[in-house]
Each structure stands twice: as C-alpha cells, then as structure tokens.
Amino acid sequence: MPWHPLTRRNINLSLTLGWGALAFCGVAALAVVQDFLAPKVGREPRKVWRVGRVAEFTAPGMVYERFKRTPAGEPGFWIVNLAPAQPHLVALSTVCTHLGCIPDWLKADAKFKCPCHGSGFHLTGVNFEGPAPRPLERYGISRDADGYVVVDMTRVFRQELGQCDNRESYLMIG
C-alpha cells in the first residue's frame, strides 16, 4: 500500500474523519445510556383495569372469563360472583399457584382445573386437589366514582395468609 505524503489536506481529512467517528460513537453511547436510565413506565404491562359496571356481574356463582388474559396476552383474572355464599365479587388471578400455568374454569364441575399437573380450585380459589400448594391469589377490586368495577393487579391478596378479609380484596354486591 503506497504511503501518502503528509500534506495539510491529508491531516485535515484525517482529523475530520476521526472527530466524526468519535462523535458518532459518543451519540450511540449516549443513546444506550439514556435508554437504560429512562423510566420504563410506558413499557410496563398495564395493571389496572376498568372492567364494566357492577350490574354486568350479578349472576350468583358466575365466573366471568373475558379478562382471563389481558389484551397483550398476559395472564389476567376471573371476576367471580361468590353469591349466594357471600355477596362478593372477587378478582381471582389466573396463575396456578403450582408452577404458573393457566387453569380452565369447568362450569359443569364448578371448579378451576389446571391442565399442567391437575390442580383443582374451588370457585373461591381455594385449592383442593393436585400439587398446588395454596389458593389462587386475588387482586384488588373496587368500584370507582362512575360506578365501574376496577381491578388493580398491583394489589395482591393471599387467602392462606388471611389477607382476603381485607376490604380491598372483594367488592360487596346486592
């Protein structure tokens, strides 16, 4: 490869290319750091849902399945009407407490049945068969100022820890 004479033009060209490359790397590094530090709020899956009016969930013993998965395909919840045993609506997590599969609601058997290893859960979410070690979790449920039922998946209540006496874990109906 021939040597180029060290002219002022060559020096200027080298400097320009060098500074350009450095600037490019700097901008790229800045973008990476900014992306790392930026709040991830917009990317978090949505956790609070306005699911409908109370009047849409009034059938005793009914399991409402349309929120079983979120629109993004994440595990969601069942809205369960516990009447007549209890005049309560609850939001049961659809995540099996064994290894995290999504059970099915078997209406004829009145139970949730996990397809993975056979765990069964009563309407209340309490486990009664299979390897699941504890009941399905419940999410926060409330009624907003406009009369809509709101489920807050950031609020988790565990029956086996006595947390389902908490007023935020159920919604009084009737």
Ligand code: FES
């Ligand atoms: S994941 Fe549900 S029984 Fe194992």
